[in-house]
Amino acid sequence: MSTEPRVGCAVDVxxxxxxxxxxxxxxxxxxxxxxxxxxxxxxxTLHVLCLEPAGDGRSRxxxxxxxxxxxxxxxxxxxxxxxGERQRLRPGLRDLRALVDGRLRDWPSPLAxxxxxxxxxxxxxxxxxxxxxxxxxxxxxxTDRSMTVTARLHGASLGTGAAVQLRLRGRDxxxxxxxxxxxxxxxxxxxxxxxxxxxxxxxxxxxxWNVFVLPEPGAPLIRVARLLDxxxxxxxxxxxxxxxxxxxxxxxxxxxxxxLSVEVTQAD
Amino acid sequence: xxxxxxxxxxxxxxGTITTTFNLAQALAERHEVEIVSVLRHREHPSFAxxxxxxxxxxxxxxxxxxxxxxLRPARVFPRAEYRYGQYSELTDRRIGECLAGxxxxxxxxxxxxxxxxxxxxxxxxxxxxxQEHLTLDNHSPRLRGALRRAYRRLDVLTTVTEADAGTYRxxxxxxGVRVQALPNSVPDPALPAADGSAKxxxxxxxxxxxxxxxxLVEAFAVVAAEHPDWQLRIYGTGREHARLxxxxxxxxxxxxxxxMGAAAPMEAEWVKGSIGATASDFEPFGMTIVxxxxxxxPVVSTDCPYGPGEIIEDGVDxxxxxxGDxxxxxxxxxxxxxxxxxxxxSGRAALQNARRFAPGPxxxxxxxxxxxxxxxxxxxxxxxxxxxxxxxVLAGQGFAARDTALTAADAVRRAIRRGQR
Numbered sequence: 001m002s003t004e005p006r007v008g009c010a011v012d013v014x015x016x017x018x019x020x021x022x023x024x025x026x027x028x029x030x031x032x033x034x035x036x037x038x039x040x041x042x043x044x045t046l047h048v049l050c051l052e053p054a055g056d057g058r059s060r061x062x063x064x065x066x067x068x069x070x071x072x073x074x075x076x077x078x079x080x081x082x083x084g085e086r087q088r089l090r091p092g093l094r095d096l097r098a099l100v101d102g103r104l105r106d107w108p109s110p111l112a113x114x115x116x117x118x119x120x121x122x123x124x125x126x127x128x129x130x131x132x133x134x135x136x137x138x139x140x141x142x143t144d145r146s147m148t149v150t151a152r153l154h155g156a157s158l159g160t161g162a163a164v165q166l167r168l169r170g171r172d173x174x175x176x177x178x179x180x181x182x183x184x185x186x187x188x189x190x191x192x193x194x195x196x197x198x199x200x201x202x203x204x205x206x207x208x209w210n211v212f213v214l215p216e217p218g219a220p221l222i223r224v225a226r227l228l229d230x231x232x233x234x235x236x237x238x239x240x241x242x243x244x245x246x247x248x249x250x251x252x253x254x255x256x257x258x259x260l261s262v263e264v265t266q267a268d
Numbered sequence: 269x270x271x272x273x274x275x276x277x278x279x280x281x282x283g284t285i286t287t288t289f290n291l292a293q294a295l296a297e298r299h300e301v302e303i304v305s306v307l308r309h310r311e312h313p314s315f316a317x318x319x320x321x322x323x324x325x326x327x328x329x330x331x332x333x334x335x336x337x338x339l340r341p342a343r344v345f346p347r348a349e350y351r352y353g354q355y356s357e358l359t360d361r362r363i364g365e366c367l368a369g370x371x372x373x374x375x376x377x378x379x380x381x382x383x384x385x386x387x388x389x390x391x392x393x394x395x396x397x398x399q400e401h402l403t404l405d406n407h408s409p410r411l412r413g414a415l416r417r418a419y420r421r422l423d424v425l426t427t428v429t430e431a432d433a434g435t436y437r438x439x440x441x442x443x444g445v446r447v448q449a450l451p452n453s454v455p456d457p458a459l460p461a462a463d464g465s466a467k468x469x470x471x472x473x474x475x476x477x478x479x480x481x482x483x484l485v486e487a488f489a490v491v492a493a494e495h496p497d498w499q500l501r502i503y504g505t506g507r508e509h510a511r512l513x514x515x516x517x518x519x520x521x522x523x524x525x526x527x528m529g530a531a532a533p534m535e536a537e538w539v540k541g542s543i544g545a546t547a548s549d550f551e552p553f554g555m556t557i558v559x560x561x562x563x564x565x566p567v568v569s570t571d572c573p574y575g576p577g578e579i580i581e582d583g584v585d586x587x588x589x590x591x592g593d594x595x596x597x598x599x600x601x602x603x604x605x606x607x608x609x610x611x612x613x614s615g616r617a618a619l620q621n622a623r624r625f626a627p628g629p630x631x632x633x634x635x636x637x638x639x640x641x642x643x644x645x646x647x648x649x650x651x652x653x654x655x656x657x658x659x660x661v662l663a664g665q666g667f668a669a670r671d672t673a674l675t676a677a678d679a680v681r682r683a684i685r686r687g688q689r
Contacts, residue, residue, distance in 0.1 A: 006316060008458075092316070093536045095459050100466055100540050122312065139496075139523040230540065237526050241517035 005078060007031075007124055008092030009116050011099055017063040017114060017126070020092065021078075025051040025059035032077040032086060033063070033126065035070055045070055048079070068112050069128035076124045091116075091124040102228035103136050109155030117232035127232040129258075131155075135189075135213040135224040137260050140252050142241050147252050149260070150190040151213070151224055157186040159216035164191040164224075166209040166262065168202065176201055176209070189213070193262060195243045195250040202248070202264040209262045225259040234258045269642060270300040272372035274363070274382045276351060278305035278323055281314045281532050282474070283555040284401045287452035288378055291634060293318040294453065294627035298635075304366055306359055306382070314532040326362040337361065344388065346418075348411035349381035350402075364389050373642045380407065380415055387421040395641035398422045399450075403432045403552045403574055404439060409674035416440055416668055423641040423651045426450040428553035431574040441664025444650035448637065451578075453630035454558045454622070461564030461619050462539045464612035467498045469601060470541035470565070472534050472556045473548075475506030475527070480570070480592070482508075484547035485515050485525055487597035491605050492524040498605055500525045500545070503537055538563035542611055543604050549591055551575045561585060561622035566614030568600045579625075585618040 008020040019031060035045040047067055054060035077086040094116050102113075111134040115127045133156035141148040162182060168174035176198065180191040198209065212221040231237060234254040242251040249265050275288050292301050301321045308325035317323055332338055337358035341347075344364065345355040363382070367375065367389045374395040377383035383398035390396050398419060404412065404427075419425060424446045427433040433449040436442070469488070473479045481502055488500045502512070502525070509527060516525045531537045534556070538544065544560030544567035551557075554575030557567045561579070569576040571588040580586040587600040604611045623629075644651045 090312075090316075093458055093533065095536055095539065097462075097466065097536075097540045100468065142522070237528055238522075239513060239517075239527075240522050 004088055004090045004123075006092040007076065007078075007089040008094065009124070010095035011114065011116065013098045013102075013105070014065050015112060015114050016065060017116065019049070019061040019063070019076075020054065021051065021059045021061070021089075022057075022092065023059060024057050025053050026080065028080070028082070029059075030079045031061040032079045033069075033074045034077065036073045036075055036125075063114075065112075068110070068130060069114060069126070071128055071130040073119075074126040074128055075119075076126065088123045090122060091118045094118075094124075096230040099228075099230040102230075103138065103152070105228075107134065107154040107228070109133055111155050111227070113227045115230060115232040129225075129227050131223070132220065133215070133222045134227065135222045136228050137224050137226045140240055142243060142252070144243060145196065145245065146192050146194050147240075147243065147250075147262070148190055148192045149211070149224070149252070150188070153187045153189070153213065153215065153222065154228075156215045156219075156222060158182045158189060158213075159186070159219075161217045162189070163214045163217075164189075165212045165214055165221065166193065166198070167212065169208040169210055169261070174201065174207075180213070193252075196245045198250055198262060199245050199248040199264055206263070206265045209264070211260045211262065223259050225257070226254060227258055231258075269374060269638060270372045271295055271302075271638065272370055272375045273301070273303045274366075274375060274377050274386060275303055275305050276354075276379055276382065277307040277309065278303055278317075278325070279308050279310050279313050281530060283452070283553065284378055285313075286315060286533075286555060287401070287553075289313075289315050289317055289321075290453050290455055290627060291631065292321045293455070294631040295634070296320040302372070306363060307354065314530075316533075324366075326366060327359055332358065344385055345381045346384050346411065346414040348408050348414055349379075349384075351379070351381060355381065360385075367391070367394075370394060374638050376638075380411060383422065383425075384414065384418040387418040393645060395638070395645045396422045396424075397638065397641060398425045400425060400427045400432065400436075401452075401552060403427070403429075404435045405432075405573075406550065406552070408678070409671040410678065412440075412671045413668070413675055416671070419445060423644060424448065424637050426637070428452055429574040429578050431578065432552070439664065439667040441668065444652050446637070446640075446652040450633055450637065451625055451630060452553050452555050452558065453627045454555070454562050454625050455627055457535055457539075457563050459535055459539050459563070462542055462615065464542045464564070464608070464615045466540055466542045467495070467605075468541040469498065469500045469543045469545050469605075470503070470538055470560065471500070471545045471547075472503040472531070472537070472559075473546075475502075475504050475508040475512060477508060478548060478550050479504075479508075480547040480549055481512055482515055483592065483594055483597065484545055485512060485521060486519065487547065487594045487601060488525055489519055489521060490598040491601050492521055494602065495605055496524065498524065501528050501537070501541065502526065503528045503531045503534060505530050534559055535563060538565055541565055542615065543568060543601065544586075545597075545601065546570065546576065547597060548572050548576075554579050557586075558622055558625045561618035562625070564615045564619045566604060566611065566618045568597065568604065570597065579622075581617075581621060585614055585621045 031049040033047040037043045049061040051059045113129040134154045164178040166176040180189040211224040309329045338356040340357040342355035344360040376397040377386040430449045544565040546569040567586040582588040589596040
């Protein structure tokens with residue numbers, strides 16, 4: 001049996017995470033959060049949390065809204081022993097109910113989202129997003145020739161000349177610009193992507209288009225994504241039907257970072 | 269007492285695994301408890317197991333999948349058992365050795381094939397409890413025949429519903445064996461109950477045809493049409509995944525219905541919802557119904573054999589609708605979606621009513637059964653007092669004769685099919 005302790009956690013509407021460890025705190029033990037570095041790069045960002053007794057032979061550590069976590073995946077460790085040896089933690093219950101309807105609230109700028117999740121190898125980690133502004137995708141309506149996306153801005157509002165841009169990943173210059181329908185509050189918008197046009201713009205072969213909102217001319221682009229609920233890995237869960245146009249298949253999907261993209265592939 | 273459970277695979281996800289862990293952990297408060305897992309395919313169990321319960325795997329598939337003996341078919345484990353293909357001469361041997369060498373006072377089998385091992389191979393001084401998590405009527409005639417011969421050597425046979433216990437008493441002649449319903453237990457939830465405000469319907473189980481998630485998805489269409497802000501989340505994995513995904517796309521429900529993948533434990537997922545749902549054609553017990561209710565969710569379920577009707581009180585803590593009836597299922601969901609107050613009231617009733625499935629009451633029953641079986645073994649007498657009445661004997665013989673005929677007919681059909689190829 002594994003000796004890795006289990007740690008449960010609960011998140012409140014402000015993003016505060018309370019960790020609950022099923023063991024009495026031992027002098028010198030702390031929780032460590034580490035931003036997972038890219039392969040082969042050294043780790044740079046760490047946060048250490050105090051473990052306090054919580055009665056009933058348990059201990060507790062709190063990650064308040066501050067510090068703001070940089071975007072990425074944060075591994076959670078128990079620091080123990082005189083040398084501060086690290087031990088990974090197995091997940092206990094993750095009470096994320098406060099996150100489920102997060103898209104119904106207005107989020108300030110910068111948008112900071114944290115979702116505790118279980119890694120592929122069965123350990124507790126936190127998925128964090130940190131963006132100056134955010135366009136939260138809601139429903140996507142797929143027909144046999146187009147897809148209509150509704151979204152809502154957080155930390156920015158739409159001005160005159162607002163546009164939606166689809167930018168072809170990995171190739172210079174290919175941009176499709178669409179005019180969105182903007183609600184009177186300047187926050188909600190919808191836009192329709194014509195699948196045949198997108199297929200033509202992709203040219204031969206396959207391509208992936210990333211979706212952005214340009215709130216007004218000259219402003220920074222805002223990535224369209226779906227971040228405001230409890231689902232840390234959306235790609236295999238929010239699945240949309242493919243649209244066939246001629247010899248190509250066009251399909252909206254969420255990336256491994258929960259960003260919205262549209263994939264164009266050649267049909268077999 | 270020293271208590272040993274014999275389980276197919278403690279490292280997977282499923283109702284039998286959950287309930288065995290729950291019972292083992294509750295018994296570990298006062299007894300020495302181990303779980304023997306015939307198979308192991310990964311390092312850790314999916315469900316956390318109380319460290320007081322010892323977990324002992326017999327065959328580690330990560331190393332022994334190609335073991336010479338594992339490639340030969342099992343001879344003790346009955347051929348007609350559902351999982352026969354996963355058993356082998358190696359499992360036969362390891363289970364046999366494990367039983368021969370056990371120092372437990374009582375061994376509890378958790379599926380038909382393992383109950384057969386237990387009945388045939390447990391040492392004389394060890395009390396033998398067979399647990400039936402499926403149901404007798406669902407077994408093939410051939411399997412019923414095999415069980416009829418072996419189960420006479422058990423001390424106690426437990427079913428998960430009264431209905432199935434009744435069927436066993438009526439159709440099997442098991443003189444001296446105490447047949448009793450012992451419902452599955454669900455531990456006290458660690459999280460606060462759901463408050464009925466979330467616009468989420470939750471279902472959980474393996475994605476297999478009998479669970480009828482196709483029916484649930486179609487029934488949810490009326491909810492999504494009237495209340496587009498409501499979601500249906502289906503947790504679990506299985507061979508129906510691709511078909512369900514296509515159905516969700518065809519019905520245009522991809523903004524409302526989600527296949528969430530596996531979640532273990534489910535507790536943190538139930539509390540994100542405010543209604544539980546089951547659309548099964550057949551549910552030997554209905555573990556997920558009790559789990560959802562213990563988290564404060566009213567459950568809408570088909571009134572299928574056998575469990576749901578013994579768990580849900582229709583109109584009080586949930587709804588029971590006819591099997592396979594999409595319109596009725598959709599209407600029952602819609603009733604609870606539309607009416608916030610009714611949903612909250614039903615949720616509170618569910619929380620209250622499901623307490624009878626807490627480990628406390630269930631474990632007391634289990635302890636009493638185990639103690640009685642152990643003392644009967646020690647005294648060399650049978651657990652079930654009194655003889656089977658004559659009409660029961662005759663009825664049992666009638667069902668045995670019918671199964672024998674059905675088995676023979678099966679064999680003939682197979683022979684004919686072979687001939688036609």
